[in-house]
Amino acid sequence: MIVLWILLGLIALIFLLLCIPVRFDLNYNGEATVFIRYLFLKYRVLPAPEKKPESKKEKKPSEKESEEKAKE
Known part of the structure; x- marks a missing residue:
């Protein structure tokens, strides 16, 4: 009987x-x-909404690259 009330509520x-x-x-x-x-x-x-361009995340140099630059 409870299922009937739930279905009736959804239909309403x-x-x-x-x-x-x-x-x-x-x-x-x-x-x-x-x-x-x-x-x-x-x-x-119409016209279709413009899609936002995907932002490119800046790549952080890895620790090894930063250590090599520091040595030079």
């Missing part, structure tokens, strides 16, 4: 989430942009 939650409207914002100012809004979330669809 999904139903409530589906009742919330989804907004599409279309803008054109020389370039088309499309945003999708759901609750307080906003996601840019």
Whole structure:
């Protein structure tokens, strides 16, 4: 019986989430942009969000290299 109540609760939650409207914002100012809004979330669809370039970590010289430089 408890499983039935859990399933009923999940179905009710999904139903409530589906009742919330989804907004599409279309803008054109020389370039088309499309945003999708759901609750307080906003996601840019067009143009695709730019990916951040991966930062290259500076390699620290190993202890041996630093010892060799110190000897010279």
